[in-house]
Amino acid sequence: MMRGYVVQLWLVLLVLVLGVEAFPWTELHLPPEHIAIFFNNNPTVAEECRKSSSCPYKMHLDRAACWGYEDGCTAEHSYSQPSCPGDAKGWVQTKQEQISTFIEQGDFGYIKTQRNQLQVYCQPEGEEDSSLECTDHLQFCRGKNIYIDFRPLKHRKEIVHYHMDVLEMGQIGGHCRLNKELLGKNAVLISPLQSWGPEMRFFTEQEEPVQPGRKMCDRWVNTPTFIMKLDATVNMYHHFCDFFNLYTSQHLNNSHESAFSRNTQILIWETLPYRSNFGVVFDAFTKTPVWTLNHVAGERVCFKDVVFPLLPRMIFGLYYNTPIIWGCEKSGLFHAFSRHILHRLGVAGRSQGDGTIHITLLSRNTEFRRVLNEAQLIKALRSDKKFIVRKAEYSHRMDFRQQLRQDQWTDVFIGMHGAGLTHLLFLPDWAVIFELYNCFDPNCYKDLARLRGIKYITWENSTLLKPEDEGKHPDGGAHEKFTNYEFDVDEFMRLVRVGAEHVRKHRGWQNLHHHLPPSHHHQEL
Structure with missing residues (x-):
């Protein structure tokens, strides 16, 4: 003893x-x-x-x-260094207005605007009391010692997915002084993925303090929690809008040293079991398994620290509905997101080049938007010894981390219009995204490439591609997304070489090859 x-x-x-x-x-x-x-x-x-x-x-x-949203952050020291080589169209008059508009629309300036909007909706009166802060229209909220009553979910028969009636009056709240007028004025965007209005409109003052050990708390969650409403999890473009807004919300919540900690809990606001080929990306945000509403159904849950992050379908939001001023590109926020995810998932970039251009052609095995002469195009690419060519078939059968590793070895990424082009977010800075054909949706991936800051090219001569038929939309009528295409080989190779020339001239690609040994060998990956 x-x-x-x-x-x-x-x-x-x-x-x-x-x-x-x-x-x-x-x-x-x-x-x-x-x-x-x-x-x-x-x-x-x-x-x-x-x-x-x-x-x-x-x-x-x-x-x-600095990132770009901090007080006193100057353009010289900001992570964001947007490029606006083109003339602006619309109301802006000067180059500086053009740059500042781009930063506010799709860069760290958006976060600065949101931070300036934060107001206290429920005021604590003591150190251990609850609190609630939100931005305008309840697009982002964060709270301390928040009570949510999930008991009715235990008896709910239908699956909760995009529902706006999960809570009722009194089922969410805290022991604080609520500004009912402010809440009512901002609870107007009642839509599943636009705001937290459908939930926060029912926020009420609780008579009992929300603290550990209280009878009102069947479960006390001490771990900082992000409650998320998700877009389509089977689609890379839409699901990465969720991840991007979660990362952006970490910046918006960046008032504490643990803002980017992985010691967090993710709670998805639906009862569908969470399954996604992209689910590994949650490893960049949390160490613990993701919860759904099934994990808390039947319980009154009290959260010590909880964040209701920005949502994927906000009006003039980030990524999905981002307006982008003409002539600008290269958002520091999108670049930082790319680097953050790759680093957290342990995906290393190329440390040395081999003197050749690496080309990845994304092959589709879907009913529509297949390349009918794909084998012919690949043969033409491989006939040029300056290229290393990979045919990729990204699906649920391929680990997503491995897909990201292949992205690091891609200089030119080629694919038809579709969610797989979202891989452009994780390509090297010098890379080119070649959307073979945009299928009458010209801005989707072009704008995403502009935000990420990589070169975008697409098919230019409609007389040199042949649709299989006019395409038929499920709701009726001809539509270019619902057919398959054959491409002129010579024109295809011309555009690929345009992309390859851009890569060779990029300083990042040149630096990669600066210390190339006198002799080197490579093989097709």
Whole structure:
């Protein structure tokens, strides 16, 4: 007994002498170019690193760097460095107006606008009270000590999916002073994926404090929680709108050192079991299995810290409904998202080139938008020895991390209009996305490529492609998305070479090959 006491006392003295690392450095897990910004946003952690003997990030201290939404962040030090080489159309008069509009529409300026909109909807009156803050129209909310009553879900027979009647009056609230007028004025966008209005309109003041051990809490969730309403999880374009807005919401919530922590809980606002080939991306945001409403049905749940993030179908929101001013490209926010996801999922970029252009052609095995002469196009590509060609068939049978690894070895990505082109988000900065044919939807992937900051090309001469038929929309009438196509080989190769020339001239690709050894060998991947 005495010996155990002595050992414990010795450990206490050792801790007092050596000190304890208050910040878990192994948990930081950010891309190297993001760490200096993290320190500048968290000066207390930066000071801990400065004093710590075990902090591995000292080289990132004292660097002038910011995201772009912080007070005092100058264009010189901002992560965002948009490019606006084209003339602006519309109401803007100057180049500076053009750049600032692009930043506000689809870059970190959007987050700055949202941060400025945050208002207190439910005011705490004591340190342990609840609180609720939201942006205009309840598009983003965050709260402390929030109560939600999920008991009625236990007896609900239909599947909850895009439903707006999950809660009723009194089933969500907190022990705080509610600004009912402000809430009523902003609870107007009553739509499944546009705002949290369908839920927050029922927020009420609770008589009992929302605290651990209270009878009102069947379950107390101490882990910071993100409650999400998702778009279509089988479709890469739509599901990545969810992930992108979750990442953006972490920035919007960036008032604490743990804003980008993976010690979180994700709760999906539906009772459908969550299944998606892209589900591995949640590993970038949480260490724990994702919950659905089935995990909390029948319980009164109290959340210590909860975030209701930006949603995928907001009016003038990010990604899906983003308006983009003419002539601009290269959003720092989209670039940061790409780097963050790749880093968190352990997908390394190319460290050295091999002197050739790597081409990935995305093959479709769907009923529509197949390339009828695909074999002929691939043969033509492989006849050019300056290219390394990969035919890719991305499906649920291929691990998504492996798909992302292949993206890092792609200089020109080719594919028909479809969700698979969303891989452009994770291509190298010098890459080209070649949308073979946009099927009368010209702006979808062109705009996404502009936001990501990579070169976009598409078919230019409609007389040099042959549709199989006029295509028939399920609701009737001809539609270009519902047929298959044959492409002129010579014109195809001309456009590919245009893309390849862009890659060769890009400084990023050139830097990759700067230290190329005198002789090298490659093989088709």
